[in-house]
Amino acid sequence: MKWTTKITELLGCKYPILQGATEMIGTWSFAAAVAESGAHGTITASICKTPDKLKDDIKKCKKATSGSFGVNLSIGLCPQVEDMLEVCIEEGVPVETSVYKPDALAERIKEAGLPWIHKSARVKDAVHAQETGAHAIILVGTEGAGIKNPAQLPTMTTILWGLRALSVPVIAAGGIGDSHSFLGALAMGAEGVTMGSALMTTKECPIGNAFKEKILKLSLDEPDFRTRVLTPAPFDKNAVRPEPEDIDWSHAASFAVTGINTILSVKEFVQQIIQGAEEILETRQFLKN
Numbered sequence: 001m002k003w004t005t006k007i008t009e010l011l012g013c014k015y016p017i018l019q020g021a022t023e024m025i026g027t028w029s030f031a032a033a034v035a036e037s038g039a040h041g042t043i044t045a046s047i048c049k050t051p052d053k054l055k056d057d058i059k060k061c062k063k064a065t066s067g068s069f070g071v072n073l074s075i076g077l078c079p080q081v082e083d084m085l086e087v088c089i090e091e092g093v094p095v096e097t098s099v100y101k102p103d104a105l106a107e108r109i110k111e112a113g114l115p116w117i118h119k120s121a122r123v124k125d126a127v128h129a130q131e132t133g134a135h136a137i138i139l140v141g142t143e144g145a146g147i148k149n150p151a152q153l154p155t156m157t158t159i160l161w162g163l164r165a166l167s168v169p170v171i172a173a174g175g176i177g178d179s180h181s182f183l184g185a186l187a188m189g190a191e192g193v194t195m196g197s198a199l200m201t202t203k204e205c206p207i208g209n210a211f212k213e214k215i216l217k218l219s220l221d222e223p224d225f226r227t228r229v230l231t232p233a234p235f236d237k238n239a240v241r242p243e244p245e246d247i248d249w250s251h252a253a254s255f256a257v258t259g260i261n262t263i264l265s266v267k268e269f270v271q272q273i274i275q276g277a278e279e280i281l282e283t284r285q286f287l288k289n
């Protein structure tokens with residue numbers, strides 16, 4: 001079946017699945033693997049450190065795939081963010097802004113006419129980003145990974161509230177990692193989903209296999225895991241970042257990984273989600289119109 005939504009139309013991807021930006025992990029080759037699977041790949045610009053490197057990486061990604069991919073500009077985390085944006089404009093790739101308000105970049109993005117998605121944890125910030133001109137909003141609930149907001153609410157609540165408050169398409173994120181949660185988000189009215197943690201378990205994700213195995217073992221029975229995911233930790237944008245090899249990546253994963261048992265290629269993983277969703281639609285006729 002065709003998975004056309006307002007988001008696949010905005011970005012030109014086959015499936016309404018977006019790769020979550022991941023600091024230190026969201027490389028061009030990982031984004032290319034996601035784009036090749038039919039989902040939308042995301043290069044996390046903060047990894048590139050300089051605009052020249054971002055330009056090189058976008059070119060490499062374009063060579064590696066004809067699929068859809070864009071660049072995440074995490075405001076406050078990404079160095080030289082204005083110049084990174086200029087590279088995205090020169091290369092004509094969709095932009096995803098996140099972390100802080102996108103106001104400082106908004107005029108330039110609109111002037112350039114790039115597809116523009118902003119990611120928020122709070123509906124209030126999403127409404128502001130829509131007013132600023134974003135074409136679509138990713139809303140992330142507490143079940144998700146990444147920087148937390150003390151006012152963040154669970155994914156289902158946030159998405160439903162966001163759909164009432166916003167007129168631009170909503171992309172659901174936070175705890176989504178299987179066919180049921182993917183289809184559930186679309187059934188609620190989201191036009192797509194973003195997956196961060198779930199894609200960390202794939203073969204092409206550039207973290208060590210031992211961490212992937214550790215992530216697969218995470219269980220909702222573990223109080224530490226639950227606390228880590230649900231508790232907003234204070235965020236210090238000036239804090240010294242550890243080296244990637246010094247990080248236990250299983251500490252970064254969200255509830256999205258709890259239904260994943262095997263390390264698959266991105267293509268196999270995305271196909272599993274799509275096939276599973278098609279089977280659900282097949283066996284539950286009441287979901288069809």
Ligand SMILES: Cc1cc2nc3c(=O)[nH]c(=O)nc-3n(C[C@H](O)[C@H](O)[C@H](O)COP(=O)(O)O)c2cc1C
Pocket residue numbers: 019020021022023025044046072074077098099119140143144145146147173174175176194195196197198200252253254255256
């Ligand atoms: C290891 C890791 C690093 C992340 N780094 C960023 C980042 O630099 N910028 C950003 O906007 N989001 C970042 N995120 C959040 C994801 O883009 C996405 O919003 C989140 O993973 C969605 O929740 P999920 O993990 O349940 O799929 C990160 C997530 C993970 C797991």
